[in-house]
Amino acid sequence: MTKPAQHSDQVLISRVLIVGGTHGNEFTGAYLIKKLEHYPALAHRASFETLTLFANPQAFAAKRRYIDKDLNRCFRRPDLQNLNLTSYEDLRAREIDRQFGAKGETPVNVIVDLHTTTSNMGLTVMVDDHPFNLRLAAHLKAVNPSVNVYALPESRRAAAGLPSICPFGCTIEVGPIAQSVLNAEIFQKTEALVHTVLDYLDQSNQGKNVSLDQPFTFYRHVGTIDYPRNGAGEIQAMVHPQLQFKDYQLLCPGDPLFLTFAGETLSYKASTPIYPVFINEAAYYEKGIAMCITEQQEMLI
C-alpha cells in the first residue's frame, strides 16, 4: 500500500466546468453537455457556479475525433503561447484557455472532461496525484464501487490535455462504446457520475467530506505496449481474443497478448504481472498504443 496522501488545506471551489465533445466522435459527453445546456438547473449546486463547454463543435459536426489534430493534446503551456500553431484545434485550445484558464475571463477551479472509449474501461475516473483529486476519485468509487480509478504519473498542469488549464477535477472515460453512437445505459451512468462529482464538490465546499476508513484500490499508469508492426508501420497482429475486453484484469508473463494475422499467438514476455487498460482503443492505433499498462495500488484517503 502506498503511503496515505497528505490532506491538503481545504480547497474552496467557486466555479466548475463540465466538458464534452473534446473528441467530436465521443457522443456521450457531447450529448450530455447539450442536455445540461438545455436544463441548466440540473448542474446547479448551491456553493459554486457550474459552466458547460462543448469543446470541439467542428469535429462533432464532422463525426470525427478531431479536424486537424487531437484537441486533448493541445494544451501544453508553450503550445498555447505559440502563435505559429494555427490548426483548428490549436486555435480552439487558445480560446478555451482564454475563457476558462487561470488568467481567463471565467477561470474555473475544477474541470470534469467527459470521454468514451472502445475499450472495456467501464466507468473510469482518471486523475493525477494531487490529494484533492485522489480524494475525489476515492469518493466516487465509494459511492459506486464499479468505478475504476486510473492514476496518471504527470500532474494535470504538466499534461497536454484540456483539463490541464486548471488544477482540480478528473477525466471520465466510459466504455466499451463505438464512436459516434449513443448508448442510453452508458449515457445514464455517465450522467449519474457527473452528478456525484457535483454533489461531492458541494459537500467539500461545506467541509462535509469524511475520510474513508477503507483503503481504496486504483491503477497507476506505468507504460504502454504497441502492436507488432512491420517496417512500414502496419500492424501485424490483433489483440488476442483472450485479452480483448479484459481491461483491469491481471495479465501474467506467458499469457496471450496478440494473435498474428497468420494465426500465431504472441505471449506477454515481461517478468512482472500487469493490469492492462485501454486495450484496443480505436484512437490509439495511430498513437502506437495497443494498450496501456498499470500497477494495482491501494491507498488510504
Place this chain on the structure above:
Amino acid sequence: MTKPAQHSDQVLISRVLIVGGTHGNEFTGAYLIKKLEHYPALAHRASFETLTLFANPQAFAAKRRYIDKDLNRCFRRPDLQNLNLTSYEDLRAREIDRQFGAKGETPVNVIVDLHTTTSNMGLTVMVDDHPFNLRLAAHLKAVNPSVNVYALPESRRAAAGLPSICPFGCTIEVGPIAQSVLNAEIFQKTEALVHTVLDYLDQSNQGKNVSLDQPFTFYRHVGTIDYPRNGAGEIQAMVHPQLQFKDYQLLCPGDPLFLTFAGETLSYKASTPIYPVFINEAAYYEKGIAMCITEQQEMLI
C-alpha cells in the same frame, strides 16, 4: 412460409471477387483483404479464379467511412455513366466497375463484400431475392446456424452498392464492433464465413450442392425507423436500453423503442410486431435511420 424459390439453371462461376475496405473505418474486411493479398493460396479454389479488392484505400488511410460520399451508394448505373460526378468515391466506383463489372477487364460473377457494424448483427449475410443468392445464404446458415440472413427487397443489380456490378454473391455484416478497430474473434469468424462461401461456390460449380430438407429462416427488409428529431434535425432520444443490442429479436407494439434525453420512454406504436436490425448503427444517424425493420420468414430451398 413463402413459396419455395425456383431453382434457376446451373450457374457456372468463373471469377469471384472478395472485397474489403468499401468503408474505410471497417477494419475487419480491410485487414482480411490484406491477409488474402499476402497469402493468395488461402482463397484459391479449383473451379474458379478468386480476386481481391481493397475498395476505398484513401478512406482507410483516413480511418473514415468515406472521403466525400459513401462508396457503397455510388454504383447506380446512371451515376456510373455520369462523368459530372467527380468525387473521390465516384471516381473510385467507375474504376471498380471498369475493372470488375460486366464490361470490365476481369468481369466477376460473384462479389462478397465485407462490412462491419456497431449493431449487434452477429454474422449477417445480406442477399437479394435471386434464387442462387438465397441458396448461398441458406447454405451458409446450414453450415453455421448462428448466421442471420437478411433479404433486401431490390435486386442487387438495381441497388447502389458495390456488389450491384454483378448478379451473384452477398454482403457480410458483422457486429457489434466499433469503427477502426480489429477484434480477433470477429476477424476469425468473418474469415471462416468467407471460406465457407468459397467452398460452397466450388461445390456448386461441381454440381455437388444438395437441397436442404429443412425450411430456413430469414428476415426480409420492410422499412426503417428514424430517431425522434427536433426542427433542426437534432436527435431527441436514444435507442431504449431494453432495445439496444436486441437485433433480430421480436419487438411488439407497446415495447420500449426510444429514451428521450429528458428520461421519457417512447414505445413502439405500430400495430404489428417486427424484428428490428441495424439498431443504433453509427453510420446511419446521418441517413435518418435508428434501425431497419424486418419480417421473419421461412423458405424451403
